[in-house]
Amino acid sequence: MATTPSFFETPAPAGLTGIKAWLLTHDHKRLGLMYLWAVLFWFALALVIGLLLRLELMTMGRTIMSAGVYNSAFTLHGVIMIFLFVIPGIPAIFGNFFLPIQLGTDDVFFPRLNLLSWYLYILGGLLAIVSLFTAGGFPDTGWTFYVPFSIGTKHNVPMTVFAAFILGMSSMLTGLNFITTVHRKRSPNMGWMQIPLFTWSLYATAWVQVLATPVISITLLLVIAERLLNIGLFDPGRGGDPILYQHLFWMYSHPAVYVMILPGMGVVSEIIPTFSRKAIFGYKAIVFSSMGIAIAGSLVWAHHMYTSGMSDTAIFVFSLLTFLVAIPTAVKVFSWVSTLYKASIEMSPPLLYALIFIYLFSVGGLTGLVLGAAGPDIHVHDTHFVVAHFHFTMFGGTGFAFFAALHFWWPKMFGIMYNFRRAYIAATLTTVGFLFHYVPMFILGMMGMPRRSYDYLPQFAQGNALATVGGILLFTGIALMLVNLLLSFRSRIAAPANPWGGCTLEWTVPSPPPLHNFLRQPDIQDYPYDFTEILRKS
Ligand SMILES: [Cu+2]
Numbered sequence: 001m002a003t004t005p006s007f008f009e010t011p012a013p014a015g016l017t018g019i020k021a022w023l024l025t026h027d028h029k030r031l032g033l034m035y036l037w038a039v040l041f042w043f044a045l046a047l048v049i050g051l052l053l054r055l056e057l058m059t060m061g062r063t064i065m066s067a068g069v070y071n072s073a074f075t076l077h078g079v080i081m082i083f084l085f086v087i088p089g090i091p092a093i094f095g096n097f098f099l100p101i102q103l104g105t106d107d108v109f110f111p112r113l114n115l116l117s118w119y120l121y122i123l124g125g126l127l128a129i130v131s132l133f134t135a136g137g138f139p140d141t142g143w144t145f146y147v148p149f150s151i152g153t154k155h156n157v158p159m160t161v162f163a164a165f166i167l168g169m170s171s172m173l174t175g176l177n178f179i180t181t182v183h184r185k186r187s188p189n190m191g192w193m194q195i196p197l198f199t200w201s202l203y204a205t206a207w208v209q210v211l212a213t214p215v216i217s218i219t220l221l222l223v224i225a226e227r228l229l230n231i232g233l234f235d236p237g238r239g240g241d242p243i244l245y246q247h248l249f250w251m252y253s254h255p256a257v258y259v260m261i262l263p264g265m266g267v268v269s270e271i272i273p274t275f276s277r278k279a280i281f282g283y284k285a286i287v288f289s290s291m292g293i294a295i296a297g298s299l300v301w302a303h304h305m306y307t308s309g310m311s312d313t314a315i316f317v318f319s320l321l322t323f324l325v326a327i328p329t330a331v332k333v334f335s336w337v338s339t340l341y342k343a344s345i346e347m348s349p350p351l352l353y354a355l356i357f358i359y360l361f362s363v364g365g366l367t368g369l370v371l372g373a374a375g376p377d378i379h380v381h382d383t384h385f386v387v388a389h390f391h392f393t394m395f396g397g398t399g400f401a402f403f404a405a406l407h408f409w410w411p412k413m414f415g416i417m418y419n420f421r422r423a424y425i426a427a428t429l430t431t432v433g434f435l436f437h438y439v440p441m442f443i444l445g446m447m448g449m450p451r452r453s454y455d456y457l458p459q460f461a462q463g464n465a466l467a468t469v470g471g472i473l474l475f476t477g478i479a480l481m482l483v484n485l486l487l488s489f490r491s492r493i494a495a496p497a498n499p500w501g502g503c504t505l506e507w508t509v510p511s512p513p514p515l516h517n518f519l520r521q522p523d524i525q526d527y528p529y530d531f532t533e534i535l536r537k538s
Pocket of ligand 1 (some may be wrong): 253
């Protein structure tokens, strides 16, 4: 049996050995792996904090922590999940590893800048954790750092906000690298309509990263300036305007939800045709819907502010625009389902996660329409209905797309296969736990249970107890999934170059890929998802 190279043997840049071959690497694949372990660490930490929050809400009154700790814990959970997992996860790991290969080239355009992005990511994470142990402790404001509370609170807002600023820099530089690579390093015989959909989704995402992130960067610096220099920008007591902060914050943070979801949609657009052995339905429609979402998604930010005193006209306009964004999103779901229609589907763990993604994200999207409509939104604003909604979109969406990507590309990244049976059990447990955890929250929200509150009224007790059972199941399922993948390093079952019968370029190179990816100029398919050749051979 061929000996499978361990991931320590992924080719090191010339002349570098040992730890230096990692910490000074310019290789996009190694950087993808370095992001993988860092992102998994942050994800696991935020998951544990999430479980502790859920255990606290298991019963009324104090269960395992005080109200002060609870406020800092949900802020920490949100900051880590959003800035260190959901935003960077798929682009930094799988984008770095696979975008150059899918384009038929040897690396990104700016390899050194890529290394800097990784160091900024690590620095941002460390700063966030250090702020836990400084005077005032971790902020208790929620991940949105709303003013005037974030100006007045004694907790250490400036350091955490600066950590988010640094992470924004890392995200922007990664986006810049991807845009330049798609334009300048694409295989000479690859036209725009021959680029795989995962790479297209990263390209659309990168434009949002580059254009929207500066807004939040400046806003966060202004919060630090107001706190440290005592200038009145947002605090009404000093002539500032707190609503201005909300506009600036959501001008980034709503487009940021597309930075979170577009790469996940790109993963699903790779998985569905591969296991359907069928060209994807509506390739061009999916490409243009990615760009459409990136553009239209920048025009809806104030749907987070219907209760901020905005005029009815403004509410009407932002509500209408919010409904418009649903159209390109629906185009993607329609294309995925149409590709599956009458296909010779071959089930696999990646496909299972992709199907669960479609279901959970659709529930998230549809409840987004409820929140986009002013009437119902004003009723459920800042309740657990909103918490359930964004966990369906960000966790049910991006989280499950992340799990799908892990199972789809693990054999290619490490050259080893994992146990399918355990993978299916973990996926089922995670999904059942997810539904028991978040569905009750929709109901609790409709009943009026406010979010971000340490305690609740007796009528909410049953729903919270049920959600806690779901939370424990969810946590167990994810733990089993990660253990199963890590166990593959022990069983070391060699992975072939193309375990799934995929037809994009990463499946034409060995597992794991050699240092420069291709030994000669790769052949580019006229159409990116043409399975005729694969089916003829099988
Ligand atoms: Cu929004």
